[in-house]
Amino acid sequence: MVQRYDAVVVGAGGAGLMAALQLAGHGNVAVLSKLYPTRSHTGAAQGGIGAALGNLEEDHWEWHMFDTVKGSDYLADQDAVEILCREAIETVYDLEHWGLPFSRTPEGKIAQRPFGGHTKEFGKAPVRRSCYAADRTGHMILQTCYQQCIKHNVHFYNEYHVLDVLIEQGRCAGVVAFCLATGEIHTFHSKAVLFASGGCGKMFRVSSNAHSLTGDGMAVVYRRGIPLEDMEFFQFHPTGIYKMGILLSEAARGEGAILRNKLNERFMERYAPTLLDLAPRDMVSRAIYREIREGRGIDGKNYVHLDMTHLGKEVLDEKLPDITEFARTYLGVEPLTQPVPIQPTAHYAMGGIPTDVEGRVVIDEKNTPLPGLYAAGEVACVSVHGANRLGTNSLVDILVFGRRSGRHAAKFIHENDWAPLGDQADSTARDAVSQVLNSTGKERAADIRDVLQDEMMDKASVFRDAQGLTTLREKLGELRERYKRVKSEDRGKSYNTELLEVIELGCLLDLAKVLVESALARVESRGGHYREDFPKRNDADWLKHTLAYQTSKGIELRFKPVVITKFQPMERKY
Amino acid sequence: MQVTLKIKRFNPDKDKEPWWGEYRIDAEPTDRLLDALNHVKWYLDGTLTYRRSCAHGVCGSDAMQINGRNQLACKVLLNSLGNNITIEPMRGYRVIKDLLVDMDAFLAKYRSVKPYLITHGPEPEKERLQSPEDREKFDDTTKCILCGACTSGCPSFWADGEYIGPAAIVNAHRFLFDSRDEGGEERMEILNTLEGVWRCRTIFNCVEACPRDINVTRAIGEVKKALLYRKV
Ligand SMILES: Cc1cc2nc3c(=O)[nH]c(=O)nc-3n(C[C@H](O)[C@H](O)[C@H](O)COP(=O)(O)OP(=O)(O)OC[C@H]3O[C@@H](n4cnc5c(N)ncnc54)[C@H](O)[C@@H]3O)c2cc1C
């Protein structure tokens, strides 16, 4: 079945909805999402969205920009970061105008609180910059954007799973999607396609990410010859619930919570004397791993404590109600009186589909755009986060660049016609589906995924080295072989979620391989990528972005310069 | 611990009638019920079907009847459920496959109450001001994740499928009591119909069902009062 649209947005999280709102009214637009929009993982974001409103103390977008660049370990492109931090301010006001129920200051302004790595006067002390709605900021953003979409009659295809993107003669021609309800494959012939399909945290065992975050958008685009940028940079958030990985927002530390080891020491004093527990995430996660390695984990196990007992009932009830409840529900721990067991959890892909600041997907080191193809949000790499994202900056990113890409795509569909659709445009997707459904193999997706997640956690998480990564590369090869024999017991048409789990696993395997190759190549340590065999940052050789291409001879790596405008690289101390 | 999951199964491609599947698994007492369902799907029977995403109670995907009560599978631990657990789809919605139900009508009702801020006149350059007290008035109803547990548990809804249901009213409340909103009249017209708030008989099932601890009945009561006195 072929349907024709001016533009198709893939994904209905914050980025996709924001883009759709820009496109609404500019033509015939469809939003495809494998989840009902309000189930998207943007809704899980807790802590806040960063913008230098200065509601509680002096603040400036330049300070926000400095923090973002320094937090990125100087790998972020500074032209993009400038846009991010300037436009953050109007974006937050827009959200408020759309009805987002921010928490308020006594004067009725949007409330703000401190967050990791956000400072005043270029690093002097923490600043209150994170705009929040209790610890449900992402929920409110997702709801508010979806509400606006209802108001503006945005057309959704819910529970449509995108399997492929169509590139014809150097232009984007549409996508192919699987309808969960019927099991039918639909071709969406479209002038513009905007990927906003989120991250890929499910390649790791312990993760804050939803089951659905399997990097589909990245994988689908990559298989069509488009590179992926900076995939070696994956953020581990310091405070995930022990074993489960459920996130306890940095907002807890923003409100004063403290990390402690088994000796009850506030160990961050040793690692980041100025910002302490509010140092950037890569540093705090490494500090926790070090404490554990040196035997100071609680009970000799691989976790430490997040201590909120001194914050008092009012702060917990009013500012951190959800995470307090998570600790009670999932750990049976009462944060008012007991410390909470935490460990670093796989959280955020800094890398992704390379784009320029208009959200256009670019395909080489010269930033050549691929006409009609856009990406925004966690699936994309602009790059505003470089080697390490600061807390609150993803929500800014998805909205600022969701909006810019949507606006640019709206212009594009006015000025351009459809690229011709190739013969049998859906054949790749169809083959992928029928291969799984007709497989006579005996492998179970879950068994392969178990090995993948454990191995990635063990060898490609907070600490990495050549030996581990090389072993991992071989393991991934074996898993790829096993994947060829994977089966789906469910061969039905309606809601065949087993089939889709198999397809999602295929995406994770491809992306894990890109991550490992990129991490092996980068023989330095920067931000979230820490090589124990190369513990120093090396600007002379490595102040550049990685671009990984799939070729018939395997993965080819190329490199792209970093855009530096205002801030020259310096040593990163907090 | 050893648990036996008794799951109501139905596959439209094959089954004329629903049937009960029984699965014995080894699990940790602190596992979520969702982990147990995943275990069945991943290692025992891949055809078992349900929705899930976030796995920690914030996306609203996996409401189902667990030992007879609507709950999110990801928000209840096995140690609170005993060794024999009965799992059925939510009541009141058409079953599509196993635990997965058709929520289109439910979501359409949500959309029908104009769940978006309505304002007239120009927007200020910065934020609109709202006092913490005014913000507090609708705090509870901003938490809704549209899981459908409340509406599914409502006897008034069982009796009359056209009833707009508690979830839609909760979402109307969220705007009716927002000091910034100017759409009160339009929204009240919608709620003041035969299938609107007056179908509610204050049975309190919804409050018990809500995984976000929203005081649904109180919200509905506030909406009723607003309708009677025509002001919020
Ligand atoms: C627990 C948690 C807390 C966080 N807290 C914060 C915070 O406080 N501040 C902050 O700035 N950031 C935070 N983040 C990060 C931030 O929330 C995410 O990076 C961001 O929300 C991603 O938004 P998105 O729109 O790119 O993707 P998502 O919201 O993940 O949406 C992805 C969309 O794509 C769709 N999709 C995916 N694959 C397909 C496919 N194959 N076909 C069709 N549709 C598809 C999904 O259905 C979904 O609609 C947090 C993240 C987590 C996990």
Ligand code: SF4
């Ligand atoms: S009010 Fe509660 S039970 Fe009802 S849909 Fe919302 S979250 Fe679910």
Ligand code: FES
């Ligand atoms: S999986 Fe999201 S609420 Fe249970």
